[in-house]
Amino acid sequence: MFEKLRGAFSSLAKAVAEKKLSEKDLDDSLYNFQLALMESDVAQNVVESVTGDLKKQLLGMSVERSKDVEEVVKEKLRGEVLSIFSQVGDVDVLARVKESKAKGEPFKILFLGINGTGKTTTVAKFANYMKKSGFSVVIAAGDTHRAGAIEQVTEHANRISAKVVAQRYGADPAAVARDGVLYAKAHHVDVVLIDSAGRMQTNQNLMEEMSKIVRVVTPDLKIFIGDSLAGNDAVSQAELFSKYTGFDGAILTKVDADSKGGAALSITFTTKRPILFLGVGQSYDDLKRFDAKAFADSLVN
């Protein structure tokens, strides 16, 4: 995972360590670092911010002889990465679900994202995670457009023994979402997971459809699903949903196959919303809580 981004970080640390920190040498090293970040799918605004900050820190740095320069540079890089994640906070999903349950209210989560990003699989993984954490779930099959979407989500749900609420194709997704909530209230189900459609990111109708679901069911949490392999497309999709419906956090999928690693940084920096979980494989247990510290450590070590 993330070999490319890791490579960019370690090359910079090595390059700086081998030279005196003159401005010219530093600029050369940072230029190469910028290129490597771009190749790792780090968005341009993040590249500029990170390298600008680093330059200031490294230029003013006086390294004690006994200290390993490479280690000091790595520490600065680690700090840069952590500062991007620490600015956006976090959402403790389990605590929020517990609070809702204590009030006797179902906790409603709407999943947003473009087709093919792994949304349906992620809804199933999330249902599995909720069940394993001791909560009952119902899935609302809110993608009533894409052929096969209702069968797909139902098949996933059957495999993990989760209930699905669905209507026919062409039905109003907001009505399906509301049915899911009504079912949860009637049967004292703890969590409602609302799958949604994901036609073309530029489709105005899709954004209106998502806004309608939000108005009708007022989700407690809106989660954007981004494909870590989609590069800058994932960032522009995140920006679009952020603008039209807003979201509270993101799940990055297919991280197990991602050799670059820029998506987490870019989406967080651009939308100012935290990454909550990572999809790390195709089975239902392959959903990991995102840990910013572990992510930063893995890049510099």
Ligand code: GDP
């Ligand atoms: P949707 O169109 O967004 O609902 O996408 P799907 O849920 O159908 O997923 C598209 C493909 O991505 C499927 O083949 C999934 O098995 C695969 N997929 C989803 N999440 C992951 C993941 O975390 N890792 C890997 N390797 N594949 C994933």
